[in-house]
Amino acid sequence: MxxxxxxxxxxxxxxxxxxxxxxxxxxxxxxxxxxxxxxxxxxxxxxxxxxxxxxxxxxxxxxxxxxxxxxxxxxxxxxxxxxSRTYLYSELKNLIKEDSLFLREKIGKGKRVQVEFVSANPTGPLHLGHGRGAAVGAALSNLLGAGGYKVEREFYINDAGRQVRLLGMSVFAKYKQLHGMDYPFPDDGYRGDYIENLTREFENQYKDRFVKNEFDEAARIVIDFSYKKMLALIKKDLEDFHVYFDTWQSERELYEKGEVLKSISDLRERGCVYEREGATWFKSTDFGDDKDRVIIKGDGEYTYFAPDIAYHRKKVEGKFDELIDIWGADHHGYIPRIQAVIQALGYPGESLKVLLVQMVSLLRSGKPVLMSKRAGEFVTLREVMDEVGADTTKFIFLTRRPDSHLEFDLEVAKAQSAENPVFYVQYANARINSIFAHAREQGIDADKVKDTEPGLLSVPEELRIIKKLLTYPMVFEGAVISHEPHRITFYLQELAGMFHPYYQRYKVVTDDTDLTMARLALCEAIRIVLRDGFEILGLSAPERM
RNA sequence: GCGCCUGUAGCUCAGUUGGAUAGAGCAACUGCCUUCUAAGCAGUGGGUCAGGGGUUCGAAUCCCUUCAGGCGCGCCA
The missing domain is CATH 3.30.1360.70 (Arginyl tRNA synthetase N-terminal domain)
Incomplete structure (x- = not known):
């Protein structure tokens, strides 16, 4: 159009x-x-x-x-x-015939894009902020996929370094204590019920095998056991949130394959690395960062930045035409140094687009829920899913721009879970479904809608809906180009907002067979568009409610 | 102090990248189930687009500035 x-x-x-x-x-x-x-x-x-x-x-x-x-x-x-009506009718017929082909502008032209999102540390369950990243990342990936890109969804696993070590130490200390020993809990250790559970599982498997050992002797086993359990937990959370990944890139693997060393020597050869005060520095100020960054500390340990250099080097040198990272907004200060790395390696800084997802502040009845990771007190994505529902939670994330600060009130969300707009949209689909069921009961051959002439659709509501349906490709295109899945969400609400009144006012299935077929065709078109939107947003499309 | 994000109806948020009379949901009030699902429909009220300048045919949108809130500025991750 x-x-x-x-x-x-x-x-x-x-x-x-x-x-x-x-x-x-x-x-x-x-x-x-x-x-x-x-x-x-x-x-x-x-x-x-x-x-x-x-x-x-x-x-x-x-x-x-x-x-x-x-x-x-x-x-x-x-x-x-x-x-003209003639044009509208012929386009409606095309929509029904071509299905999603009609709806989706192929903007990507087969370009390969990698979207990295969530990438939560495997040191505990996902919290609500991760949930937002997951919802947005999944929807964006789906959107780009629908828009003709070849999309790879990647989760980066921080399975090396201090955080997983700290997790292991926490579990180890609890394990010792479980065996009645007086063993110091690490200062910044992880706490919370899930650590207790993890410890019990560990004890269950290894019994008293490590009671006489120091942490370092058991480190590898405790750490691996713990983070793998946590990663499994995260995977399960994501699965139940209906968010899926194609690749899981391990940080540890980057070390083991020598990628970290290689990338540092690569930068060194390019003259971007120097030594000072016993540490190894990356000269990021040459590429617009406001200070140089340490890669290897004075004690010989790598900083968090080191594997990230290797990781992003791997990204830019990989097979992708476009790279998108989705980060929590609290990491925005990290962008200049990563883009400095990319430039130092000889690629334009824009090779990587970082989409920042703003913070989620969690409230209960208007009061902030204080979350302390240190004390192990935080509301997990799972709790919210259980309390509010996965579709509803997702919908709340997908009716906002990623860069808007989000207030998530558990009580409001829960109260709204009955009144949530997501049901309004899903209900339209369910209703259409039951219209078709009813039509079939009346002996109507509903499969013929694809060949139906929609010329009898003439009431204003019908013409309005047809026009609305035909604007979907424009909305879709805008969403793809701007990387804004929420445009689809709003469109679906508007479409449902036209269907429900129409449903209320007119009967689809009547004695007039020709008119019935025409109206069924309209319903079919609405259903096609709704489902397309659901698919992109990662929402379920219940057949009945 | 510097940087990034945000400020739109009582509340939560959209506003098609600069377009026409600023929208939706919730909350409030009034009605509608003998009908393909009432998780629905019809109707009412609600605004100094944080404030002030500027750019132009035209600004909620772009620039400057003030105010308010959030986040970030480690040889932490």
């Missing part, structure tokens, strides 16, 4: 001797028309003519006027187009 109009206007402009102008097309307020362009206004400056006069000339030069009912100039120089 959009492309067709752009093409028509482009041709008209060519006739007027104007080329190389981008034709902006937008959806106006309904009373003005179905689709509009402000192009005459933006040409006013260049042509030094009044915009309304330019608009007139454009309209005169447009071919194929028959797909429109009206073309009008309005306001300061908008051109508003209203489609």
């Amino acid at each position: 959009k492309k067709r109009l752009q093409h028509l206007i482009q041709c008209a402009l060519k006739q007027l001797g104007i080329t190389s102008v981008e034709v902006v097309v937008e959806l106006p307020e309904e009373s003005f028309g179905d689709i509009a362009t402000p192009v005459a206004m933006s040409l006013a400056k260049i042509l030094k003519k009044p915009p309304r006069k330019i608009a007139e000339d454009i309209i005169k030069a447009i071919d194929e006027k028959d797909i429109f009912d009206r073309i009008e100039i309005a306001g300061p120089g908008f051109i508003n187009f209203t489609f």
Whole structure:
């Protein structure tokens, strides 16, 4: 629809001797028309003519006027187009016939993109902030996949370094204590019920095998046991949240394969690494960072940054055309140094797009829920899923821009779980489903909707819905380009908001067979679009509610 | 102190990357189940788009500035 109009206007402009102008097309307020362009206004400056006069000339030069009912100039120089019914019907038929092919603009053209998200430390269960990252990352990945990209969803596992070691130490201390020994708990150790459970599981498997050992002697086994259990827990949480990954990149593997060493010597050869005060530094200030960063500490240990250099080196040197990292906004200060690494390796800093997902502040009845990881007190994604529901939780995340600060009130969310907009949208799908079931009971061959002529659809509600359906590809395209899945969410709410009143007012299945078929066709089209949206957003599409 | 994000209806948030009279859900109030599912529908009220300047045909949107909130500025991760 959009492309067709752009093409028509482009041709008209060519006739007027104007080329190389981008034709902006937008959806106006309904009373003005179905689709509009402000192009005459933006040409006013260049042509030094009044915009309304330019608009007139454009309209005169447009071919194929028959797909429109009206073309009008309005306001300061908008051109508003209203489609003819014939055109709407034929497009509706195409939609039903082509299904998702009709809906999804193939913008990616097979380009390979990697989306890395969640990447939570395997030291405990996922919390709500991870949930937001998961919902957004999954939806964005699905969106890009639908938009013609080849998408790889990656989870980076921090299975080396201090945090998993600390996890192991925490479990080890608890294990010793379990055996009645007085053993110091690490200062920054992990606490909480899940550590107790983990310790019991560990004891269950190894009995008293390590009671006489110091931590270092058992380190590898305790650490591995613990983080693997935690990782399994995380995987289970994600699975129940209906979020899936294609690859799991291990940090430890980067060490073991020598990638960390290699990437440092690579940077060294490029003259971007130096020694000072016993430490090894990366000269990130050469690439716009505000200070240089330590890679290897004075005590010979790697910083967190070191494997990240290797990791992102692997990314940029990999097979991907585009790279997207989704991070919590609290890591935003980390962007310049990672992009410095990328530039130091000879790639443009924009090779990596970092999408920041803002903080989630958790409330209960308006009061902040204080979360202390240290004390092991935090509300997990699982608790919220259990309390509020997975679809509802996701929907709350997907009705907001990623960069908006989110207040998640458990009580409100729970209260809304009955009234949540997600059900409103899913209910539309369920209703359509039962309409079809009913139609079949009446002996109607509902499978024929694909060949039905929708010409009998004539009430205003029907035409409005058809027009709405036909704008989906535009909304979809905008969502893909801007990396904003939430646009789909809002669209679905609007579509459902048209369907429910229609349902209330008109019966689909009546004695009039032809009209019934036409209306079933409309329902089928709505269902196709709803399901497409659900699929992208990672929401379930219940057949009945 | 510096950097990033945010500020839109009582509350939670959209606003098609600069377009026309700023929208939705919740909350409040009034009605609607003998009908393909009432998780629904019809209706009412609700705004100094944080404040102030600027850019232009046109600003919630872009620039400057003030205020308010969040986050970040380690040889932590």
